[in-house]
Amino acid sequence: MVEEILPEVIIKDLGHDGRGVGKLSGYTIFIPGTLPGERVRARLVKKKKRFGEALLEEVLEASPHRRKPPCPVYSECGGCQLQHMDYSFQVEFKQDRLIQALYRIGEAQKLPSPRINPAGNEWKYRNKATYHLQGNHVGFFSRQSRRVIPHEECALLPVAANRIKKSLAGLLKQKILSSGKNFTVRTSFSHQQSLLILDESIKPRVSWEKVATILRKENPELVGIYQQGKGKKPGREIWGKSRIKEKMGDYTFELGPATFFQVNSEQREVLLKRAKQIVLELGCRNIGDLYAGAGVFGINLAKYVDRVMAVEISREAVAEGKRRAQLAGLDNIEFHRGEVEKVFTKLPRELDCVLLDPPREGCHPNLWQLIEEKKVKNIVYISCNPATLARDIAELQPLGYRIETLDLVDMFPQTYHVESVALLEGK
Ligand SMILES: C[S@@+](CC[C@H](N)C(=O)[O-])C[C@H]1O[C@@H](n2cnc3c(N)ncnc32)[C@H](O)[C@@H]1O
Incomplete structure (x- = not known):
């Protein structure tokens, strides 16, 4: 046009x-x-x-x-949407989005006023970034298309991630590495460690050992390089280790290339604190940690309750969860690998609190019948998408669940993403 x-x-x-x-x-x-x-x-x-x-x-x-956005490529890059808004207004916008979604989609009649947990740091908070490649251009996709917008430094990432990106861009320019589709950098906030994950099409013109030596010289915190497999083929460690350590709550986890972890390490602690507060206040004894990842919530809560049942689909995450629980000497947490909507039927009846932390798409619709059958007393719904949270709450309301408390935890400053924790109590 x-x-x-x-x-x-x-x-x-x-x-x-x-x-x-x-x-x-x-x-x-x-x-x-x-x-x-x-x-x-x-x-x-x-x-x-x-x-x-x-x-x-x-x-x-x-x-x-x-306000003036600090990032010089803000108007083009698709990574951020709110840099032109002062931070307190960003939080207000997110609170409004959450409430509107719950009234409109969730058909809520009355809502508790949300407790607001703004981020302590609105910059340099992300522990994971996936960079896209187009020839020698390294960056994130544009707002309008899949054109890669290169940048010098991303304001949402820590120094270590920006430095690794710069080194990688240098290797591509010098043709020491051939260009591919993308690479991901994961950075620990509690340990001086980073992991580089390359897509399967990036190939070296020298040995991987040589590539690692060059990268390590500029990035001493790099502990490993991992290459993803083609399609469903497994990936492989090409240098060093394929895991980094990250302290989450009271335990140190080792995170692999595919294990989910919350991208904002500081605000993840706020989520954990809120979940613990709810479980202690309600005096829950038997809890379910559904969509558990490596069991970060369940493992941290296990010492306060009698029993935790964790359910997660990812093999890598379940293996890490089991390993952590064993190392921590926790014998009251069980991991079940599989889809929540299938595995949940096998869990015992007497769960008095269930944590739901699904991906953006929300929970599977078959879950609600199982929740009703099991007479779950309380639900702690941790959501990264107000629209699916509201849709799922609309399913839970006819079953007698009401929102008792609501927390907005800003995990994603400068972006429109909204994280929240809703406590729902059954009748
Ligand atoms: C938002 S993450 C939460 C992980 C974890 N609670 C944490 O904070 O680290 C969602 C998790 O759900 C898992 N998942 C997605 N669909 C699933 C399903 N149908 N059944 C079980 N787990 C699923 C993903 O692999 C991912 O680990």
Whole structure:
């Protein structure tokens, strides 16, 4: 389509992904990088029947919450969406999103006011980043397309991750490594350790040993290089170890290339603290840790309860959970590998608290019947997506569950992602 400069637009609201929403003669227009109350000039780049998408040309009247984004590639890179918003307003936006989702999708009648847990650090908080490659370009995908936007330093990542990225980009430029699809850097916040995970298509022109020596010289915290397998084929350690240590709660875990772990190490501790507080206050004795990952919640809670049942689909995560439990001398936590919606039937009836921490897609619909059959008293739902949290709560309400407390834990500053913990009590 021919791009069109629009007449002045007034931003009324924010969409779920942080884009400003304005109207022109009743037609809705989404404009990234704008804030409610602002008057802007924008260029229409996509015209659909019900809404259009435009790019910001000029802010004519700025919101008091506007700030200069520190990242020079912010307007192009798809990694962040909220850098132009001051941090307290970001948190307000997320609180609003959570509440709106619970009222609209979750059909909640009455909600407790959420407790807000802003991030201690709004920068350099991420312990994991996947970089995309296009020739010698290394970076994240653009906001609009799958074009890679290179950057010098990402403001959300710690020094170690930025440095490894820079070294890798250097090796690609010098053709010591051939370009591929992507690589991931995982960095421990409690130990001086990083792990580099390459996709299967990245190949060295010298030995891997030589590549490791060059990388280690610039990145002494690098403990291993792992290469993923093609398709479903297993990957392999190509140098060093394929795990890094990270202290989570009271225990140190060893995380492999595929094991899920919360990307914000500091805020993960806030989640753990809240889960422990709930379990202790309610006096829970038998708990389920569903979608357990390596059992970070279950293992940390085991010493306060009689029994923990952890369920997780990933083999690598379950193996790590079992190993940690054994090393910690915990004999009251059991790991079950498989899909929650299938394995849950095998768990005992008398669970008085179940922690649900599903991926963004939320829980499987078959779970609700099992929760009802097992007469689970309390549910602690840890969610990274308000829309699926609300959808799942709408299923739980007819079964007699009500939201007692709600916590917003900002795990993802500068992005629109919302993490929350809801405590639901049964009738
Ligand atoms: C958001 S993560 C939470 C992990 C863990 N609670 C933590 O904080 O580290 C979701 C986890 O659910 C697992 N998962 C996804 N679908 C599953 C399913 N149907 N059944 C069991 N586990 C599943 C993923 O492998 C992942 O480890």
